[in-house]
Amino acid sequence: MSFEEAEAELARLSAELAHHDALYHQQDAPHISDAEYDVLKRRALEIEALFPELVAGDTPSQLVGAAVSTQFAPVRHGVPMLSLDNAFDGPEVTDFVARIRRFLKLGVDEPVAFVAEPKIDGLSASLRYEHGILVRGATRGDGRTGEDVTANLLTIADIPQRLTGKGWPDIIEVRGEVYAPNDAFDAFNANAEASGQRTYANPRNFAAGSLRQKDPAVTAQRPLRFFAYAWGETSEPFAETQAEALTALKDWGFKVNPRSTAVEDGSGLIPLYDGLQADRATLGYDIDGVVYKVDRLDWQARLGFVARTPRWAIAHKFPAQQAQTVLEGIDIQVGRTGSHTPVARLHPVTVGGVVVRNATLHNADEIERLDVRIGDTVTLQRAGDVIPQILNVVDPARPGRPAAYAFQSVCACPLKTPLVKETNASGVESVVRRCTGELACPFQRIEHLKHFVSRRAFDIEGLGEKQLILFHERGWISEPADIFSLARDEARLAELRAEDGYGGTSVRNLIAGIDARRTIGLDRFIYGLGVRDIGEQTSIVLSRAFETWPAFESACIAASGGLASDAWTRLAESHAISPRALSVLAEAMPAETDPWPEAPMEQKVALAFPALAAPARRSLALLANNWSDLLEISRVAREEGPSDSLGQIAGISGVGPVAARALALFFREPHNRAMVDRLVAQMTRIEDAERPKMDTAVAGKTVVFTGALERFTRDEAKARAESLGAKVSGSVSKKTDYLVAGPGAGSKMADALKHGVTVLTEDEWLALIG
Incomplete structure (x- = not known):
């Protein structure tokens, strides 16, 4: 790798890691697994090691956590809360121990004692005690500055408000992990789902989200626990070893993990790791590895730190977890576009502290590749400790094994519509099998309805999946127009009150939510139709190109x-x-x-079509085997192309032929046209699109938004900028005109400075656009 390649790759990785740090630490909504994150960071650290001149203040080796949000007051840690290096296998642990021995210049026979502690998958917190009384609690934040969440931490029973025992320093920052037990987390999610409230993806997100509640009374209702395992600033020493320090913390009233264990020498680390990995699913809380710390505190002090990590500690991460269970059945899920996705129905098994009952099988080709059959014992893995997937069949030669699974050829719905495998322009057949029934298929109908009421489409408040399924099963709603008819159907609304326990307020709110969307913007209306290949951004482009519903409908x-x-x-x-x-x-x-019968094909093409560019000539020479093929290609281009109307749509910048063809196919079907007509009849008004202004200060400019925006959401900022004629991009380049930066701007700020891009605060941006 050249220096230039390394610089570009490190910049890309730094930006990606900063993005995921913000999602994980600030929004409690990670988009990738810990394992995937570790791969990215290891790659970045390898580049930094090879090219140390690229190391800067915002490269991964120098950063911890993410910038602090503005929801809570900032707290400066007395001693930074640093991150740990990771080890992923035994040899890396052996290297860690060897590095310590070399640094300390120890003799061959002199042992190095360690303390091994379960690495809790929760949210780090620092608790400052003065004269034995808790005065402030904070999150880790970026390692140097955290968020003041004292009021929320005070609601956790495991955190003492006053230290007990004796021997504690007058000032001490106690460090530890806020976490949620698995059974309590599962119970919370089940209750939340039943009452229509927000659920959380995993215990770590739940703990982080609970600790960042604005109202401490909400945090108090959450089943949070706390393990203490370290300390920051202290007014005086209080122990000579890590093990003694943990005992002291326990004496002062803290919970200390009972699986924290002193190990006499490095050779004992791997057996302890193996034991914790074997017991991982039975602990009752999530861990993702084991942390090894040199036991002697004076040796910790001598070893010190490298960049933002201690030399005396390392996190030995667990691999993706695996388990074995029985495949009890294969169910088929039908998506909005008719795709049939097989899902493995499994005998419940705990993998990584999570009970897994289903795993995706992706498509028929994957079932054939695995040769998985009903009744097989299979090896299951949570990819990145998140997504369950089947790796293999344990005993493919078992006696009495049934015949290979035959993927159905017709839709799972009562109509039994044939499934098709589409072929792209190059003749490559898709692995996805689809039902062509569209809205006639009840499964697709439900998915279409869910899409129609979704936040980016009509965003009908109070009408979620549960209500849609209920109303559809009763025959009340089968297409979007029926939703609006229901709001005027007194008999059915009365039945809701009488038989389903809907209170008067709930019914009024449902009616209000539906009626509020009888007036809708053209872009949302187009997107809500659920036409395949017409996404949100394409809907916006189409609405601005045609401006009115009649113009758009006529063109389609x-x-x-x-x-x-x-x-x-x-x-x-x-x-x-x-x-x-x-x-x-x-x-x-x-x-x-x-x-020219003797000429090679590419020469024939050049002579027959002299205005063609060289790449097109070469491509055409590959498509045609003889002169007759060339004549046929010319005829097809002349006689079988799209009409001017279709070309008009395809020619719109940002639309293209695939989306244009999808619209034409949709509006060609009489039942789709009738469905749209019934929906339009229920609307009060489909609002004309607002054409982007071209006489503004930002018309024609490229803008990037970054950081935790405080004055508006990212969607609001984007919509406003585009309405003023600006182009909104997701990355900074030399063509960028403005970077609008909120707190935690990260690598995009560095890119803007490198390229000389004008950087604006939110207030400056608002002043610019008036």
């Missing part, structure tokens, strides 16, 4: 009668065959017989 209806043939589509999607190349092919009139 006209386009539905002008679909290109499959042959034309394959040609148009071939390599280097651009719209201009298609025009050249369509306008040319080659001779019926080959004028």
Whole structure:
């Protein structure tokens, strides 16, 4: 790797890690697993080791946690809360012990004692005691500055408000982990789901979210616990070893993990690790590894730190967890676009402290690859300790094993519509099997309805999945228009009150939520239709291009009668065959017989279509075997292409031929047209799109938003900027005009400074746009 390549790769990794740090530490909503994060960070640290001149204040080796949010007051830690290096296998642990021995210049026979502690998967906290009384509690934050969450920490029973025993220093920062026991977490989620409240993905997110509640009374209702395991600032020493310190913390009233164990020498670390890994699922709380610390505190002081990590400690991480269980069945889930996804139904098994009952099998090809059959014992793994997946069949030669699983050829719905495997323009068949029944398929209908009421579409308050399924099963709702009809159906609303326990307020709120969406923006209306390949951003582009619903609908209806043939589509999607190349092919009139029978095919193409660019000529030479093929290609380009109406939609910047074809196919179906007409009849108004202004201070400018925005959400900021004619990008480059930075801007700020981009605060941005 060259220096330039290393610099670019480290910048990319730094930006990605900063993004995931913010999601994990500030928003309690990680998008990747710990294992995936560790892979990214190890790669970044390897580059820093190879190119030390690239190490800077914002590169991964120099950072801990993430910037502090503004929801709570900042707290400066007396001693920084640093992160740990990771080890992922035995040899790395052996190297860790050897480095310590070399640094301390120990003799061959002199042992190094360690304390091994379970690495709790929770939220780190620091508790400051003065004269034995808790005066302040904070999160780790970026390692130097955390968030003041004292009031919330005081609600946790494991945290003493006044130290007991004796011997504690006048000032001491006690460090530890806030966590949620697995059974209490599961019970909370079950109750929350039953009452329609927010649920959490895992105990760590639950603990972090609970500790950051604005109202301490909410935190007090959450089943949080605390293990103490370290300390920061102290007014005087209080122990000579790590083990003695843990005993002291216990004497002062703290819970100390009972599995924390003193080990006489490094050779005892791996057996202890293996024992904790074997017992991991039975502990009652999540751990993701074991932390090894040199026991003698004077040796810890001598060893000191490297960058932001101590030399005297390391975290030995667990691999993704595995278990074995029996495959009891294979269920099929039908998605909004008709995709049939097989799901393994498993005998319940605990993997990583989580009870797993289902695992995705992805598609029919994956079932065939695994050769998994009903009744098989399978090895299960939570990929990155998050997503359950089947790795293999334990005993494929077992007696009495049934025949290979036969993936169904028709939809799982009562209509039994045939499933199809689509083929792309290159002739490659998709692995996904789809039902072509669209809204006639009840499974797809439910998914369409869920999409219709979703936050980015119509965002109908009070109408979630549970209510949709209930209303659909009763035959009240089968398409979007029925939702609005229900709000006017007094008989059914009365039945809701009488038979389903809906109170008057609940019914009024449901009606209000539905009626509030009888007026909707054109972009949300388009997106809410659930047309395949028409996402949120494409809906916005289409709404701005056509401005009004009548104009958009007319264009789609006209386009539905002008679909290109499959042959034309394959040609148009071939390599280097651009719209201009298609025009050249369509306008040319080659001779019926080959004028150059001895010439190679690429030369024939060049002579027959001299206006074609070289890449298009080479591509065409591969598509045609002879002169007749060239004549046919020219005819297809001339006669089988899309109509001008379809071309108008495809030609809109940001739309393209795939989305245009999807709209034409949707509006070509009479039942889709009728469904849309019924929906439009229920609307009070479909609001015209607001065309971006071109006379503003930011028209034509490229803007990037970063950090924890405080004055508006990211969606609001993006929508406002685009309405003023600006282009919003997700990354900073030399073409960026403005970086609008909230707290925790991270690597994008560094990129902006490198490229000379103007950096604005939120207030400065608001002043600029007026």
